[in-house]
Amino acid sequence: MPAAELWLILVGCVACVTATRAAARLIRRRSVMVDQWMPEALKAHTLAYSERIFRSGDDRQVVAHVDRAYRGRNGLITLVELKTRRADRVHPSDVIELSAQRVALAGETGEPVARIGWVVVESAARRTAHRVTLMSPQAIWDLALRHDALLAGTESPDYPATRGICTSCAHRGRCSLRA
Amino acid sequence: MRRRRVRKTKRAVSASALSQMGVCERLVVFEHSEGKRPTPEQRVALQRGLRAHRQFASEGESEAARGGRCFIATHVFGDGPETQVLRLFRDRHLRPTRAGRSVILAYYRLAPTVCRTMEQWPATRPAVRAAIRPLVWFATRLLVDREASHASG
Numbered sequence: 310m311p312a313a314e315l316w317l318i319l320v321g322c323v324a325c326v327t328a329t330r331a332a333a334r335l336i337r338r339r340s341v342m343v344d345q346w347m348p349e350a351l352k353a354h355t356l357a358y359s360e361r362i363f364r365s366g367d368d369r370q371v372v373a374h375v376d377r378a379y380r381g382r383n384g385l386i387t388l389v390e391l392k393t394r395r396a397d398r399v400h401p402s403d404v405i406e407l408s409a410q411r412v413a414l415a416g417e418t419g420e421p422v423a424r425i426g427w428v429v430v431e432s433a434a435r436r437t438a439h440r441v442t443l444m445s446p447q448a449i450w451d452l453a454l455r456h457d458a459l460l461a462g463t464e465s466p467d468y469p470a471t472r473g474i475c476t477s478c479a480h481r482g483r484c485s486l487r488a
Numbered sequence: 489m490r491r492r493r494v495r496k497t498k499r500a501v502s503a504s505a506l507s508q509m510g511v512c513e514r515l516v517v518f519e520h521s522e523g524k525r526p527t528p529e530q531r532v533a534l535q536r537g538l539r540a541h542r543q544f545a546s547e548g549e550s551e552a553a554r555g556g557r558c559f560i561a562t563h564v565f566g567d568g569p570e571t572q573v574l575r576l577f578r579d580r581h582l583r584p585t586r587a588g589r590s591v592i593l594a595y596y597r598l599a600p601t602v603c604r605t606m607e608q609w610p611a612t613r614p615a616v617r618a619a620i621r622p623l624v625w626f627a628t629r630l631l632v633d634r635e636a637s638h639a640s641g
Contacts, residue, residue: 357579359548360541364500373503376541377548384583391544393537402510409503418580431540452509453501459513460520466513474511479525480518 346429346436350387354379357386358414365416369453373406373413381423386414388426388443395432399439403428405452408444415446563603564617570624577627580634 357380365371377389388407392399407426415422428439444452458464475481508516519525526534561571582588606613 356548360545368499370500371503371506372500376544380583384589391541393533393540400510402507405510406503406507409506413503419584420579421584449506452506456501456506456509456516457499459509459517466517468514469512474515477527477529478512478515479527479530480515480522483518484514 346438348427348438348440350440351379351389351427351438354381354387356380363410363413363417365413369450371409371413371416371449371453373410375410375414378414378422384421386420386422388414388422389429389438390426391429391431391436393431397430397432397437399428399430399441404441404444405449407441408446408449411443412446412449560599560602560606560616561620563606564613564620570620573624573627573631574620576631581627581630 356377358375358378360374360376361378362372362374364373375388376391379387379389381387388410390403390407390410392403404426407428411422411424411426414420424443426441426443428441429436430439455464459466469475475484478484505516508519561574565571578592582592602616606616
């Protein structure tokens with residue numbers, strides 16, 4: 310067998326071994342990530358809903374896509390929302406989203422939904438669960454009314470609380486007061 | 489008269505639209521009039537988010553499969569419409585009440601034994617299926633009635 314072919318086989322073998330080890334490492338890291346994020350409070354719960362859309366049955370509908378919802382032994386549903394971020398941080402918008410999900414799920418199914426929810430932040434190949442207290446349904450209805458008023462132009466929109474949001478905004482050029 | 493018409497109209501707002509109000513209200517108004525204009529960095533982040541959600545969803549599916557492997561309905565009907573109806577019945581009619589939860593607990597205790605019996609003697613499966621069918625019919629009726637009352641209310 311010529312030396313060139315031997316070298317080719319050797320390089321192929323090394324490449325295969327390296328690829329297998331890399332894949333195994335990736336799978337191991339992923340499985341660790343999957344297991345570690347689950348908070349103790351949810352470990353005894355069972356998964357009730359995953360990736361489902363709910364609509365509250367009231368006159369003013371709230372439509373929400375729920376990432377996951379877990380059911381406790383007492384039948385109480387706890388919501389979990391996944392976010393991918395560079396920084397391991399929870400934003401006020403996450404709390405609003407989970408609170409709206411609570412209104413939609415409780416409205417459609419009639420099941421009791423906990424006032425406590427979890428935001429799972431995936432950053433740098435690891436997940437961390439953050440416990441958040443959700444807003445009341447009335448606060449969500451008020452927010453929906455304000456949303457309508459903003460779109461109708463009857464109320465003027467506020468600027469964000471931090472200017473960091475403006476730096477990555479595509480509408481910064483038109484939003485001249487702060488830019 | 490006009491007020492009544494407004495009340496009957498179902499106006500929908502999404503949870504993500506409401507959550508955007510917590511980011512920037514001006515952005516909500518701009519995107520309503522101009523449409524979404526993600527920057528290249530935001531597009532990349534969006535793709536990363538979609539990939540992570542797909543992964544999270546598939547993990548959820550396998551978790552759900554692990555959790556529901558020994559239920560009688562799944563055993564005899566597979567993941568068909570009958571099983572879906574019985575799951576909805578369990579979640580919407582039994583779970584909200586204490587008595588209903590006791591029924592579910594009793595069922596969970598009984599189900600693995602029945603499933604094992606059906607695995608040992610497959611001939612019993614048609615009999616179990618025939619026994620469950622009236623329950624499926626009853627659950628369907630209740631769910632349809634509930635949907636109708638929701639729609640009219």
